[in-house]
Amino acid sequence: MTTEKALEKITDVGAFEKLVAGVLRVADPVYRRLIHVGVNAQGKTIKAPVDGIVPAGSGYRFAVTAFTTTGLKNLRGKWIDPNGDVLKGI
Numbered sequence: 001m002t003t004e005k006a007l008e009k010i011t012d013v014g015a016f017e018k019l020v021a022g023v024l025r026v027a028d029p030v031y032r033r034l035i036h037v038g039v040n041a042q043g044k045t046i047k048a049p050v051d052g053i054v055p056a057g058s059g060y061r062f063a064v065t066a067f068t069t070t071g072l073k074n075l076r077g078k079w080i081d082p083n084g085d086v087l088k089g090i
Contacts (some may be wrong), residue, residue: 010069014043017067021052030054030063038067049088064089 010016017038024031031054038051052065066085070078079086 012043013045013069014039016069017045017051018043020067021065024052024065031065034065036065050085 007016010019017036021034021036025034026032034052034054036052037048038045040046050064051067054063054065055061066089068075068078068085078084
């Protein structure tokens, strides 16, 4: 089974977000200080403008993350719709 197929089988959105946040922390030094705010203590996703925030160095620079299980067909709207993740992150 490919990684892509294994990821598609994850139905618990909170578990998916925690997995992706953990992978980002390990895979890229920029994200090692990622604060994941998209899941509550019970592991359930919460409504928030972003799913994670990273203090990116000194000063007032930040990186934000947004995780989704939205299918490819709806991904463009999820990202750039007037209420999409990109604008919420800004």
